[in-house]
Amino acid sequence: xxxxxxxxxxxxxxxxxxxxxxxxxxxxxxxxxxxxxxxxxxxxxxxxxxxxxxxxxxxxxxxxxxxxxxxxxxxxxxxxx
Amino acid sequence: xxxxxxxxxxxxxxxxxxxxxxxxxxxxxxxxxxxxxxxxxxxxxxxxxxxxxxxxxxxxxxxxxxxxxxxxxxxxxxxxxxxxxxxxxxxxxxxxxxxxxxxxxxxxxxxxxxxxxxxxxxxxxxxxxxxxxxxxxxxxxxxxxxxxxxxxxxxxxxxxxxxxxxxxxxxxxxxxxxxxxxxxxxxxxxxxxxxxxxxxxxxxxxxxxxxxxxxxxxxxxxxxxxxxxxxxxxxxxxxxxx
Ligand SMILES: [Fe+2]
Ligand SMILES: [Fe+2]
Numbered sequence: 001x002x003x004x005x006x007x008x009x010x011x012x013x014x015x016x017x018x019x020x021x022x023x024x025x026x027x028x029x030x031x032x033x034x035x036x037x038x039x040x041x042x043x044x045x046x047x048x049x050x051x052x053x054x055x056x057x058x059x060x061x062x063x064x065x066x067x068x069x070x071x072x073x074x075x076x077x078x079x080x081x
Numbered sequence: 082x083x084x085x086x087x088x089x090x091x092x093x094x095x096x097x098x099x100x101x102x103x104x105x106x107x108x109x110x111x112x113x114x115x116x117x118x119x120x121x122x123x124x125x126x127x128x129x130x131x132x133x134x135x136x137x138x139x140x141x142x143x144x145x146x147x148x149x150x151x152x153x154x155x156x157x158x159x160x161x162x163x164x165x166x167x168x169x170x171x172x173x174x175x176x177x178x179x180x181x182x183x184x185x186x187x188x189x190x191x192x193x194x195x196x197x198x199x200x201x202x203x204x205x206x207x208x209x210x211x212x213x214x215x216x217x218x219x220x221x222x223x224x225x226x227x228x229x230x231x232x233x234x235x236x237x238x239x240x241x242x243x244x245x246x247x248x249x250x251x252x253x254x255x256x257x258x259x260x261x262x263x264x265x266x267x268x269x270x271x272x273x274x275x276x277x278x279x280x281x282x283x284x285x286x287x288x289x290x291x292x293x294x295x296x297x298x299x300x301x302x303x304x305x306x307x308x309x310x311x312x313x314x315x316x317x318x319x320x321x322x323x
Pocket of ligand 2: 151
């Protein structure tokens with residue numbers, strides 16, 4: 001089995017460099033045959049694309065998509081400086 | 082003196098898939114703010130098509146919009162074309178320079194640009210060794226020097242630095258420390274501290290935190306969309322009845 005460390009590095013690079021994702025802020029953890037993806041994105045389609053790219057970069061491993069959606073809310077309170 | 086309401090956001094990362102979404106969230110912004118500052122990473126891949134989406138979403142607002150690019154906006158080597166098409170859409174784009182925005186008789190000076198990395202005092206890269214390392218550090222140094230000049234030349238009542246990269250570690254908290262050198266540089270803070278400013282706005286650190294301060298005491302705000310979780314945040318300068 002490939003060292004989890006290198007799998008994580010490869011998945012992370014794929015997420016950053018693949019044109020479908022170009023996501024730099026996704027945290028990738030590999031434990032045995034389990035791959036965990038964490039972070040935040042702004043729409044569901046991007047969340048799925050990240051999962052697809054991660055699966056391709058880690059064939060045969062189980063990918064857990066734990067990425068959450070950031071909902072862009074209306075502006076809240078002001079801060080007085 | 083009249084109070085200034087500064088709306089700020091960064092890392093909107095627009096693309097075809099988000100067309101129209103962001104615009105909906107900023108309708109009515111003129112009731113809450115006098116100016117909108119956008120701190121880079123306007124697109125995902127830096128393509129011209131994405132740049133057009135950004136221009137559409139940010140143009141025609143009743144308040145002035147000042148923006149800088151981020152690293153994503155450089156990815157396809159069309160950074161200059163993106164700057165041009167944003168400017169054609171009436172958006173002021175700062176590329177290591179300053180501008181003065183008149184707001185109700187108050188002159189708001191904004192200076193900045195994309196910025197770059199290198200790390201923070203005590204744990205930073207230096208201009209030594211391989212040409213690649215030297216080029217990396219020199220890029221930030223040159224930028225900081227241009228910002229210093231731009232700030233100095235600003236004839237304004239208030240000054241704000243608008244950047245993509247961070248000037249301090251404070252607002253990176255939440256990011257892995259190993260990547261701090263790619264998230265910002267103390268040289269950006271040093272330039273601002275040397276000339277003085279009321280506020281330093283940046284983005285880039287999606288997992289960071291909102292509030293920090295430069296060694297010289299300038300308030301720093303990381304307004305990356307995943308950090309502020311709102312369409313924008315409003316900071317009020319001067320007075321307390323915003
Ligand atoms: Fe970003
Ligand atoms: Fe960025």
